[in-house]
Amino acid sequence: MRGFAGARIGAFAALLCILPGLVFAAVVRISWNDNTESNLAGYKVYCGTASGSYGSVLNVGRNNRVDISGCQEEQTYYFVVTAYNTSRLESGFSQEASITIPVQPTGFFHTFIRYFISAFEWVFRIDPEVPLYGLDEFAAFSQAPNPVPSSAITVSSSTTPAEPEDAREAAQWGLPVRDVVMDLLGDVDLDALFPGGFYYFLPLDELCPLILEGSLVPCETGCFHYLVYDELGDPAEILRVSVAEEISALQVLKPWSWLDLVDAACGIGVTIPAQGLSFPVPVAVGWGGEDRFPASSLLPQGSTVVEFDLLPYGLILEEPAEIGVLLEGANPRAQRYDEETERWIELEGVGSRDGVVAFSTEVLGRFSVSTSPEPRDKEYDLPGISCFIGSALTGDGSAAWMLALVLGLGIGCFLRLRKI
Numbered sequence: 001m002r003g004f005a006g007a008r009i010g011a012f013a014a015l016l017c018i019l020p021g022l023v024f025a026a027v028v029r030i031s032w033n034d035n036t037e038s039n040l041a042g043y044k045v046y047c048g049t050a051s052g053s054y055g056s057v058l059n060v061g062r063n064n065r066v067d068i069s070g071c072q073e074e075q076t077y078y079f080v081v082t083a084y085n086t087s088r089l090e091s092g093f094s095q096e097a098s099i100t101i102p103v104q105p106t107g108f109f110h111t112f113i114r115y116f117i118s119a120f121e122w123v124f125r126i127d128p129e130v131p132l133y134g135l136d137e138f139a140a141f142s143q144a145p146n147p148v149p150s151s152a153i154t155v156s157s158s159t160t161p162a163e164p165e166d167a168r169e170a171a172q173w174g175l176p177v178r179d180v181v182m183d184l185l186g187d188v189d190l191d192a193l194f195p196g197g198f199y200y201f202l203p204l205d206e207l208c209p210l211i212l213e214g215s216l217v218p219c220e221t222g223c224f225h226y227l228v229y230d231e232l233g234d235p236a237e238i239l240r241v242s243v244a245e246e247i248s249a250l251q252v253l254k255p256w257s258w259l260d261l262v263d264a265a266c267g268i269g270v271t272i273p274a275q276g277l278s279f280p281v282p283v284a285v286g287w288g289g290e291d292r293f294p295a296s297s298l299l300p301q302g303s304t305v306v307e308f309d310l311l312p313y314g315l316i317l318e319e320p321a322e323i324g325v326l327l328e329g330a331n332p333r334a335q336r337y338d339e340e341t342e343r344w345i346e347l348e349g350v351g352s353r354d355g356v357v358a359f360s361t362e363v364l365g366r367f368s369v370s371t372s373p374e375p376r377d378k379e380y381d382l383p384g385i386s387c388f389i390g391s392a393l394t395g396d397g398s399a400a401w402m403l404a405l406v407l408g409l410g411i412g413c414f415l416r417l418r419k420i
Contacts, residue, residue, distance in 0.1 A: 028099060029130065031065040032081050039085040039213075046080045047138055051096065054080060056138030057231065059198055063131055070135035076100040086213050089200060139231065173235065178228075179312040180216070180241045181250065181282040188216040188241075200229040201239065209241055218243040221288045223313035223339075242311040244286035253281045261285065267326030268308060273319040283364070284311040293337045293366045303370045304329055310364040314339065320360040327357045329371025334359040337366040344368065 030045060042061045047068070048054035060066050071077060077100075080093040180188050190201075191214050201211060204225040209218040218241070226239040249263035255277040261270040263285040272283065288309045306327055323334075332352040335344045350359040357369050 027132070028068045028071055028077065028079075028101075029065065030068065030079055030081070030097070032094060034064045035083045037083075037085060041084050041086045041214075044082045044084065044090070046082070046093070047135070048078045049075060051078050051098065054078065056135070056140060058133055058138045059231070060131065060133070065130045067130050067132040068135060069132060071101045073101050073103045084198070086211070175227075175235060176237045176279065178237055178239050178279045179281045179315065180239065181244075181247065181284045181286075181311045182216070182218060182241065183244050183247045183286070184218055184221065186218075190214050190216060194228075198231040199236070200233075202227040202229065204238075209243065216241060221245055221292050240312055240314070242284075242313045243288075244284070244309055244311060245289045247284045247286040247311070250282055250284040253277065253283050255280065259283060266308065267306075269324040270310065270321055272317065272321040275318050281312065281315065283315075285309070286311055288313075288366065294342075303372045305368060305370040307366070307368045309366050310361075313365050315364040317362050317364075320362045321364070322360050323358065323367070325357045325369045326355060327352075327369060327371050328355045329373060331372045332357040332359075333370045335368045336361060336363065337368075338363075339365065 032043075040062070042059060043064065045058045045060055045066060045068075046054035047056050047058070058066075076098055078096055078098045080096050082091050082093060084090040178193075180193070182188055190199075190211065204227055205223075207220045207222070208224040208226065209216040211217075221243045224241045224243065226241070227235055228237045228239050230236040248266055249261055249268075251259055251261045253259040253272055253275065256274045258274055259270070259272040261272075261283060263269075266285060268285050270283070270285065275281075286309045287307075292309075304327060306325055308325075310321075310323075330352075332350045334347040334350045334357065336347060337343075338345050347359050347361060350357065352358070352371065357371065359369075361367070
């Protein structure tokens with residue numbers, strides 16, 4: 001299977017042992033040969049009452065032997081096993097094994113023997129290495145065979161394709177989007193991001209960060225997408241990973257909460273009003289690199305330009321964010337690079353006052369802000385500026401904030417500030 005070379009279950013045990021149960025229901029022992037892949041993470045046991053159809057699944061970790069209790073008399077059970085690796089990719093089904101639970105003898109003698117053996121097992125635990133699970137611990141499973149993202153995946157909904165061709169197609173499925181922001185030197189623990197379950201990640205872009213031992217490890221800057229499948233093989237959400245060369249300021253935008261983000265070192269302030277979000281969203285000021293986007297359009301000779309990134313790349317806001325950039329000069333101008341059309345878009349409503357250029361945007365990404373040295377013959381209005389940005393621009397109760405910006409700009413930062 002793609003992404004899990006050689007992942008298969010070897011020689012699934014054809015012989016299933018029946019052990020006496022504590023409450024008159026049989027206990028079935030299932031065992032199989034261990035896999036040898038270095039990135040093996042564990043196994044899953046699938047169970048059903050018809051051959052080739054498995055209605056429940058249980059993750060058993062790295063164990064290759066388990067006891068299953070709660071099996072009913074005169075019922076035939078069918079079992080298969082899969083292996084999954086550290087990238088959450090899963091093998092195909094093993095060879096099927098089945099067993100019919102016999103009717104247990106009745107009468108005082110047989111009942112006494114069953115109680116005695118069960119009590120002996122419970123006290124002395126003949127085989128403590130084998131974990132015991134009940135059938136009620138299995139999760140419901142309604143997926144056709146091979147419930148993992150692969151070229152042969154079949155999704156339960158007949159109207160939804162199994163695999164999108166790219167991120168744009170996946171976005172049309174209407175799945176919620178979860179954002180991750182990181183730099184090239186960092187990594188993200190997927191177990192912490194997706195606790196309490198097992199998920200599968202299908203890369204939708206080239207050069208997506210690697211998944212090594214459950215962590216995202218980036219190789220390139222940019223915006224990358226994964227289609228996330230739950231443990232039943234159904235598409236659950238889209239994971240959007242924004243990778244920058246450097247990140248200078250970061251905060252988390254929570255659902256229905258405002259966010260005020262200040263990057264004093266680079267002279268940037270961001271205010272985002274409350275949004276109806278599916279997940280908390282990390283918002284950062286960063287720099288994606290010289291090669292991440294093409295240069296902005298031609299500017300007048302002598303213009304001063306500040307370029308920076310607001311991450312997550314491509315995040316569309318319900319209410320526009322207000323941006324303030326510490327930049328002296330006349331004729332303020334702001335542009336945003338649109339990755340869909342691959343061109344720079346001129347932003348409207350750009351204003352300047354007291355050395356701060358302000359504008360608003362509904363989409364995050366790469367921005368270019370510039371001023372020219374010509375003397376201004378008029379004052380540029382700043383419509384719709386929030387209290388946070390407004391106080392910074394007018395000096396109202398913001399001496400400390402402005403001082404931090406000025407000092408930070410004097411120190412210099414990774415933002416590309418240049419003269420043309």
